[in-house]
Amino acid sequence: MLKRILLWLGLCLGLLLGTPQAEAQNSQPSDDEVNRIAKNLYCPVCENIPLDVCGTVACAQWRETIREKLAEGWSEQQIVDHFVTLYGERVLARPSTNGLTLLIWVLPPLAVLAGAVAWWRFLRGARKTAIVAARTVAAPNASPAVGQPPAVGQPPAVGQPPDPYLARMEQEFKHSKTTRSTP
Amino acid sequence: MIAFLGYGSLLLTLALAIAAIALGLLSGPRRRPAWLALAHQAALATWPTLTLAAVCLVSLLVTDHYEIGYVANVTSRAMPLYLKITAWWGGQAGSLLFWSWLMATFAAAALLRKWDQDRDLMPYVIAVMMVTLGFFVALIVLFENPFAPIWITSTGETVEAMLQPAGTFAFTAIDGRGLNPLLRHPGMIIHPPMLYTGFVSFVVPFAFAVAALIARRADDAWIRTTRRWTLVGWLFLSLGLILGGRWAYDVLGWGGYWGWDPVENAAFLPWLTGTAFLHSVMIQEKRGMLKKWNMILIILTYALVIFGTFLTRSGVLSSVHAFAQSAIGPAFFGFIAFTFVVSLALLFREWDHLSADNQLTHMLSREAAFLLNNVLFLGIAATVFWGTVFPMISELATGQKISVGPPYYNQVTGPQFLALVILMGIGPLLSWRTMSPQRLGRMLRVPAAVAVVVVIALVLAGITNPIALVAFASAALSTATTLTEFVKGTRARARANAEPVWTAFLGLAARNRRRYGGYIIHLGVLVMTAGIIASNVFQEETQGQLLPGEQLTVGNYVMVYDDLQQFTTDDDREVTRATVSVFRDGRLLEALHPRSDFFLSSEQSMTIPGVRSAIEDDFYVLLTTWDGSGSGAATFKVYVNPLVNWVWAGGLIFILGTLVAAWPDAREPRKVVLAQRAAPATGD
Numbered sequence: 001m002l003k004r005i006l007l008w009l010g011l012c013l014g015l016l017l018g019t020p021q022a023e024a025q026n027s028q029p030s031d032d033e034v035n036r037i038a039k040n041l042y043c044p045v046c047e048n049i050p051l052d053v054c055g056t057v058a059c060a061q062w063r064e065t066i067r068e069k070l071a072e073g074w075s076e077q078q079i080v081d082h083f084v085t086l087y088g089e090r091v092l093a094r095p096s097t098n099g100l101t102l103l104i105w106v107l108p109p110l111a112v113l114a115g116a117v118a119w120w121r122f123l124r125g126a127r128k129t130a131i132v133a134a135r136t137v138a139a140p141n142a143s144p145a146v147g148q149p150p151a152v153g154q155p156p157a158v159g160q161p162p163d164p165y166l167a168r169m170e171q172e173f174k175h176s177k178t179t180r181s182t183p
Numbered sequence: 184m185i186a187f188l189g190y191g192s193l194l195l196t197l198a199l200a201i202a203a204i205a206l207g208l209l210s211g212p213r214r215r216p217a218w219l220a221l222a223h224q225a226a227l228a229t230w231p232t233l234t235l236a237a238v239c240l241v242s243l244l245v246t247d248h249y250e251i252g253y254v255a256n257v258t259s260r261a262m263p264l265y266l267k268i269t270a271w272w273g274g275q276a277g278s279l280l281f282w283s284w285l286m287a288t289f290a291a292a293a294l295l296r297k298w299d300q301d302r303d304l305m306p307y308v309i310a311v312m313m314v315t316l317g318f319f320v321a322l323i324v325l326f327e328n329p330f331a332p333i334w335i336t337s338t339g340e341t342v343e344a345m346l347q348p349a350g351t352f353a354f355t356a357i358d359g360r361g362l363n364p365l366l367r368h369p370g371m372i373i374h375p376p377m378l379y380t381g382f383v384s385f386v387v388p389f390a391f392a393v394a395a396l397i398a399r400r401a402d403d404a405w406i407r408t409t410r411r412w413t414l415v416g417w418l419f420l421s422l423g424l425i426l427g428g429r430w431a432y433d434v435l436g437w438g439g440y441w442g443w444d445p446v447e448n449a450a451f452l453p454w455l456t457g458t459a460f461l462h463s464v465m466i467q468e469k470r471g472m473l474k475k476w477n478m479i480l481i482i483l484t485y486a487l488v489i490f491g492t493f494l495t496r497s498g499v500l501s502s503v504h505a506f507a508q509s510a511i512g513p514a515f516f517g518f519i520a521f522t523f524v525v526s527l528a529l530l531f532r533e534w535d536h537l538s539a540d541n542q543l544t545h546m547l548s549r550e551a552a553f554l555l556n557n558v559l560f561l562g563i564a565a566t567v568f569w570g571t572v573f574p575m576i577s578e579l580a581t582g583q584k585i586s587v588g589p590p591y592y593n594q595v596t597g598p599q600f601l602a603l604v605i606l607m608g609i610g611p612l613l614s615w616r617t618m619s620p621q622r623l624g625r626m627l628r629v630p631a632a633v634a635v636v637v638v639i640a641l642v643l644a645g646i647t648n649p650i651a652l653v654a655f656a657s658a659a660l661s662t663a664t665t666l667t668e669f670v671k672g673t674r675a676r677a678r679a680n681a682e683p684v685w686t687a688f689l690g691l692a693a694r695n696r697r698r699y700g701g702y703i704i705h706l707g708v709l710v711m712t713a714g715i716i717a718s719n720v721f722q723e724e725t726q727g728q729l730l731p732g733e734q735l736t737v738g739n740y741v742m743v744y745d746d747l748q749q750f751t752t753d754d755d756r757e758v759t760r761a762t763v764s765v766f767r768d769g770r771l772l773e774a775l776h777p778r779s780d781f782f783l784s785s786e787q788s789m790t791i792p793g794v795r796s797a798i799e800d801d802f803y804v805l806l807t808t809w810d811g812s813g814s815g816a817a818t819f820k821v822y823v824n825p826l827v828n829w830v831w832a833g834g835l836i837f838i839l840g841t842l843v844a845a846w847p848d849a850r851e852p853r854k855v856v857l858a859q860r861a862a863p864a865t866g867d
Contacts, residue, residue: 031725031726032726042588044584048445088584092586092588093591095585100581104569104587105595108562108565109595112599115561116555
């Protein structure tokens with residue numbers, strides 16, 4: 001314990017003095033370096049609590065393992081692989097892209113894409129039928145053209161031209177009132 | 184005695200619910216008003232009977248009846264009164280009773296309103312609500328009885344059963360185990376009730392939707408009748424989510440407010456589909472389109488409400504095998520499958536009658552924007568659902584458990600949320616039916632300029648993270664659009680009615696509450712967006728072991744560790760509490776007390792952060808470990824969370840907007856306007 005504190009103090013001192021202490025850093029990785037890796041790991045016992053913030057003794061031991069491996073010069077990937085080998089892929093916060101697990105990454109974007117395509121086709125299909133309908137019927141829709149003030153729903157303005165924005169709103173409001181099934 | 188009274192009233196409730204279902208279903212096609220009246224009364228009577236059961240349970244909880252299994256499991260003598268009451272929903276059996284009681288409350292409220300106009304829907308509304316209630320009460324009666332006393336066998340094993348099993352003796356625990364430490368928080372009073380209220384209130388629109396399908400009513404009466412119910416349900420669900428986030432931030436001690444935990448996702452899923460539903464019903468009301476789609480959305484939302492309760496209650500999350508061991512899991516699963524299949528079958532029976540009154544013809548129209556909004560909300564819901572259930576699928580298929588953590592959700596839902604934020608800036612500008620690209624371009628000029636200015640300002644301030652820049656630009660665009668809508672409307676009204684600006688603004692919002700309430704909600708979401716982006720992208724953290732007097736630097740802050748105290752409290756906690764001083768720019772800001780509470784009886788510990796909160800950022804410190812030998816050395820984990828307060832502030836604006844939108848319409852809005860107009864004259 002005392003040794004660790006001394007080392008840590010040494011590290012702080014080193015940083016304060018501004019001299020790079022590469023050796024010290026290699027021999028004793030900082031908590032932040034450990035946490036950077038621990039952040040993306042879960043231990044198999046504590047559900048849904050990332051390793052960097054988990055308070056259990058088991059998780060503290062895992063963090064110590066990370067520290068030791070870092071001190072031995074292991075890379076982040078090597079350390080992560082080490083835990084995966086020991087405990088399986090459940091330790092990864094970010095699911096892998098191997099085998100069945102690939103589905104978790106692939107399906108949602110595909111679903112959204114399918115939704116977007118369906119949206120586009122729905123609009124295009126509806127548009128085609130509307131054009132056909134417009135050709136057969138003389139006046140397909142008696143709606144006022146956008147941008148022009150509709151004739152209905154105007155509040156009695158005092159000698160001013162009706163405002164298109166307000167007119168649109170009033171009309172929407174009226175529409176929602178009149179279509180209400182029962183008062 | 185009280186236990187038997189409680190259990191008896193549960194049995195009575197179940198009988199009433201079954202009677203209401205039978206009478207309701209029989210009265211509908213045969214048009215027997217007397218049967219319907221009976222069904223109505225039976226359904227209403229479930230409220231007093233469940234209330235009696237709830238009163239029994241709470242009285243057992245507050246009077247330390249440790250001969251009852253549930254009481255011994257969730258309370259202890261040392262717990263304060265308010266926690267003993269909240270223990271009602273602190274464990275499995277009690278929370279199911281709480282769910283049922285809320286459901287009965289909402290059912291009664293929905294049944295007590297004037298329903299002359301939907302007389303033909305009521306038999307089925309009653310049946311659907313009572314099927315839901317009956318299912319939950321049956322679960323309690325059969326599998327999760329909070330009133331069961333403890334019995335001990337001659338070999339020392341304990342069993343919980345309503346009636347004494349042969350060869351056992353009555354057993355009373357000396358003290359209870361007490362509520363899970365994580366739940367011993369004032370948030371417990373408000374957060375679960377909010378979430379559950381949100382859950383059950385979505386049952387009301389679902390009941391009306393299914394009733395419309397059974398009664399073969401193709402109009403949108405069910406939507407209009409339940410619009411406010413849906414909004415209220417949505418409001419409670421939103422409140423529950425926001426409060427849950429706040430609770431996690433204050434108590435769970437990991438520096439964040441949302442962890443994409445399956446339990447959080449369970450509540451978020453119905454919120455997502457419910458939000459899609461709230462948007463898409465507007466198309467049906469205004470344009471008579473998407474009738475089938477709205478049915479699908481409310482059916483999905485209901486299924487997700489039950490699924491959410493299932494996820495949190497069945498034990499399926501810890502392991503698929505735990506699910507198979509408890510009786511409650513398969514029962515839930517069966518119920519979800521049953522209601523989902525029946526609702527869809529009813530929908531397909533009516534499929535041809537639910538055709539649209541109008542055509543959607545233009546990509547640049549409000550309808551198309553709402554529809555795209557639905558695609559995105561459902562896309563996010565599908566992603567979250569998939570991420571939540573995938574570990575179970577993986578475990579079943581390959582026997583290998585996997586974890587799905589925040590990196591997955593952030594990466595996959597992030598772009599979809601971003602698209603929604605941008606859509607929020609364009610949608611309100613679009614008119615119904617169609618709009619020319621030129622006109623949209625003209626209207627987007629100002630918001631786009633605002634977005635560009637914001638990006639330039641951020642870059643000048645030294646922010647170069649591309650994700651943050653794109654997200655802030657999108658949020659700025661949408662904020663500008665939304666504010667422009669307020670300005671334009673107010674100006675137009677002030678001009679047309681010759682009103683002062685303030686009166687015009689209030690009149691505008693009062694006359695079209697739903698529209699402007701919606702825009703206020705959008706503003707709230709945008710403020711939250713800024714907070715979420717900043718607190719995620721720019722969060723800084725560090726950790727270090729300090730001796731008293733030493734310091735730790737993070738961002739602009741310097742934290743000095745002063746001392747460490749340890750003491751025990753009356754309520755069975757061993758508290759280790761550090762005192763640290765927080766400095767910025769050499770100036771002392773505040774002394775904070777991060778601490779760790781160890782609950783002696785349950786041997787669980789809890790880390791409570793010290794937080795210094797300001798509008799620009801939060802300084803958040805956790806005491807993680809300490810040296811018990813007396814050196815005073817302690818390890819601290821420190822976060823600087825930028826703009827995290829914006830998340831809560833945005834949440835408040837959001838709630839305010841929902842209240843504006845859900846507030847009942849005044850009978851004669853004109854009069855209100857006139858009265859307001861007269862006010863300044865008399866005031867002078």
